[in-house]
Amino acid sequence: MDDYAEVWERFRSERRLEFGGHTDPAWREGHALSASFMIPVEAPRLRERLEPLRDVLRPFPFVSLHPDHFIHITLVLLGFLVEGPGEEGEVSRERFAEMEESARLTLSSFPAFTVRLANLNAFPGAAFVEVHDAEMLDQLREELCRCSGLEKPSGPPHLTLAYFHAPDGAPAPEELVSAIARYRVWEVGELAVDSVAMTVLDLRLDYPEPVTLAEIPLEKASQHAQPF
Numbered sequence: 711m712d713d714y715a716e717v718w719e720r721f722r723s724e725r726r727l728e729f730g731g732h733t734d735p736a737w738r739e740g741h742a743l744s745a746s747f748m749i750p751v752e753a754p755r756l757r758e759r760l761e762p763l764r765d766v767l768r769p770f771p772f773v774s775l776h777p778d779h780f781i782h783i784t785l786v787l788l789g790f791l792v793e794g795p796g797e798e799g800e801v802s803r804e805r806f807a808e809m810e811e812s813a814r815l816t817l818s819s820f821p822a823f824t825v826r827l828a829n830l831n832a833f834p835g836a837a838f839v840e841v842h843d844a845e846m847l848d849q850l851r852e853e854l855c856r857c858s859g860l861e862k863p864s865g866p867p868h869l870t871l872a873y874f875h876a877p878d879g880a881p882a883p884e885e886l887v888s889a890i891a892r893y894r895v896w897e898v899g900e901l902a903v904d905s906v907a908m909t910v911l912d913l914r915l916d917y918p919e920p921v922t923l924a925e926i927p928l929e930k931a932s933q934h935a936q937p938f
Contacts, residue, residue, distance in 0.1 A: 713866040714831055714840045716896065721832045725882040728938050730835020731774065731873035737911045739791035745806055747813070747854050748785055748920065749903055750825050751869060753778035756827070757863060759898040760839075763830050763871055768890045769838055772876040780917045782909075783841060783901075786862075791910055810908055810924045812857040821846075822904040822930035827869060830893035834882075837890065838868040839898055839930050847903065854906070904928050 729736075732744060753760060757778070767773045788809060789801035801809075823846040827839050841847060847867050855862045908924040 712889045714894035717833065718831050718867065721882070722887055722891075724834075725887060726834050727772065727874045728782060728833075728835040728905050729875055729877045730833070732911060732913050733913075738790070738888045739886060741792070741800075741842055742912065742914055743791040743803060743910050744913055745788040745791045745908065745923075746784055746786060747788065747858075747906050748909050749783040749901070749905075749922070750907055750922075751783065751901060753781040754900045755927050759896070760871070763837075763839070763893055763896065763898075766830075766893060767872050767886075770883070773837070774873045774875050774879075774916075776871055776873075779919050781869065781871075782920065783847075783867055785851050785867070785906065786845075786858065786860055787895040788860070788908075790827055790859065806908070806923070809858045810816065810926070813854060813906070813908070814926050816853050817906060817926050817928050820850060822928040822929050823847075824900050824902050826900055827895055827898035830860070830871075830872075830890050831868070832890055833865075834875050835875070835876065836859070836870050837872045838870045841867045841869060841901075849908070850903070 715938055730739065752787070767775060788806065789799050792800045792802065796804070797800050824843070825847055826842040828842055831838055831840055831841045851867065852862055859906065905925050905927045907920075907922045908926065909920040909922050911920055912918040
């Protein structure tokens with residue numbers, strides 16, 4: 711059984727929800743900014759195939775659908791961006807710049823590749839589209855973690871479509887499980903991965919525009935990259 715099948719079987723059998731997303735007070739603990747490596751996704755280009763998935767989730771009152779500008783694939787969370795780090799999980803702007811420099815060196819020899827987006831799935835806190843043919847994406851995460859001195863995140867890579875805003879442990883309705891099951895086999899489209907964005911997210915807003923502080927090209931694209 712692959713990772714995505716295990717995630718689905720767990721959700722289907724346990725049928726429990728959590729409060730997912732960056733606005734969860736228990737996760738952000740008063741922090742205002744979160745930094746990450748991510749892959750932006752042009753959602754309008756995929757809208758025809760994404761919209762049926764959104765439509766099947768929309769009727770549930772605890773579902774918070776991502777707007778187009780918020781659709782992305784998170785690779786690695788870098789930490790909460792602060793002026794003077796004093797706690798685990800906090801990162802300074804100086805450290806952010808060091809990670810950018812290290813990532814540029816590492817990714818300059820990492821080849822661009824393509825992944826396939828397909829199939830609706832769910833964690834207790836979110837509904838997502840699976841990222842298939844993702845061996846290269848997994849290696850990319852490993853390289854980014856290695857050069858940044860961070861632990862590789864658990865769980866398979868995914869494109870989140872919606873957060874579940876429900877009390878932790880709330881039961882997942884049978885109607886939700888059945889709705890997701892109907893789209894367990896569903897092609898969305900292909901995505902070319904030729905760069906990685908270092909972004910900052912304002913955690914005080916429901917769906918802020920991710921602010922890109924650096925865009926780092928992979929090997930194939932680097933030949934034509936302009937200096938920042």
